[in-house]
Amino acid sequence: MTDVAGQNVGFIGLGLMGKPMARNLMRAGAITTVHNRSQGVVKELVAEGMHAGGSPAGTAVAAQTVIMMLSDTPAVEGVMRGDDGVLAGMQPGTLVIDMGTTKVPVTRALAAEVEAKGGVYVDAPVSGGTIGAEGGTLTIMAGGAYEAFQRAEPYLQILGGRITHVGPVGTGQVAKAANQVIVGLNIGAVAEALALAKRAGADPARVREALKGGFADSRILEVHGQRMIDHAFTPGAKATTQRKDMDQAIELAAELGLVMPATALSRDLYDKLIESGGADLDHAALIKAIDPDA
């Protein structure tokens, strides 16, 4: 394992998640070159001591490691395959790490394209939101050859608190899909349970309390259950993102001949929430699609 200090790192995608992640790498001593579609955040980070890559290719050209934290699969494809893309700029031996939530077949194809250029590829999507990104406590699910994962590990340890090597390239994204299926369905479970409790004359806060420590206990009951009780739907993670991730999981399942009936139903309930104006609310707002009075 190499250390991060003194290493050339390119970081592409400086949104709510990417910006604090790039900062954590610089604080750990990496020579950090950044790129982002809108330039305000680039200027801000350059003022803090980072370098501007100017393009994905320019960010990759001198980097031993390129990390992407982009919003969706088309953004990753554009950054990788564009005329000024990472594939055009990278040198042989470069490690490319995709930390966004990207479709599995695209992940596998991009990994092959990076390998054809003499590089290595790791998919390492995360769970834990902006708080986890800022604190360097993200849960990270990594896919890639073991040697590639070992090269990525020092960087992932700067960015996250719990890092698991799931298996070959793509399996980090598979784990993230599984994560999002469970998160969406567990939110729906807590929503129906607390809506029922309120209608039936029980205080939902007392019911949540009573369920702690038993088989119904979960991080979602703890965090999102409390949001439902407080009607506190400032995201966290947005309903639209949750919907997109579940849709992506359903698409992956369909390609493999698997029907996921509960996930499909949950996606439809998220559509209902989004159509009624809840797109930018926290994903816990799903309870509004079950019972507007809950």
Add this chain to the structure above:
Amino acid sequence: MTDVAGQNVGFIGLGLMGKPMARNLMRAGAITTVHNRSQGVVKELVAEGMHAGGSPAGTAVAAQTVIMMLSDTPAVEGVMRGDDGVLAGMQPGTLVIDMGTTKVPVTRALAAEVEAKGGVYVDAPVSGGTIGAEGGTLTIMAGGAYEAFQRAEPYLQILGGRITHVGPVGTGQVAKAANQVIVGLNIGAVAEALALAKRAGADPARVREALKGGFADSRILEVHGQRMIDHAFTPGAKATTQRKDMDQAIELAAELGLVMPATALSRDLYDKLIESGGADLDHAALIKAIDPDA
């Protein structure tokens, strides 16, 4: 609060749960009189130092506290209202505690009937299975007037590890319904997620490991996720019981004008599992209804 030692307790329903619970009360020093439909277990417990009530009425007649741990709502109604029932035998001042999973309207009606006889009623259903019953570590969700709950509390503390007073009579059963909704739906969530992981070429055991500590984490991922990975479906809680409890929750919701779409879908998936021969398997066997090859 009174102590349990030296108190006359009647215990009705000596199944997998009730038998170890009665034993825990006797060990705590209660004078324990028991009744059960089949008599083998009664003889066994009498040999250990308990008394045979002979009927629900005979079990209640000298008891300060009567505890029921029965399999379903009709059993509770029969034990309470039958010719030799608890209501026929109980003295004024008796505390009746129902620790089974009973329909909310029946619970409220029985509480009124007990009060009309000068007694008090607490519904105190449990979560935690036979292991919790044996170890005295059950999660207990209690409904009843505060004074009634206070009388019940020393007994509940012998039987359980985490006791919550949810609110008035019936709210313990409401919390249990909420518990069973969440348990059933979280099992379905883990089932779809692990089935997807396996189809997509990831090791479900590694995926479960990767999800720990993140928002997808839950007691169900921990316990039932492991059962799915191991194909270990010896119950625990049976699929038929899970199905009954969810159906009861759906019935309660319908009476209140609430539709619970995910719970209804999950009940249908449990029907599919039961129809294909899985009635007596653990409720985690739901994954077979999602993907027989998972």
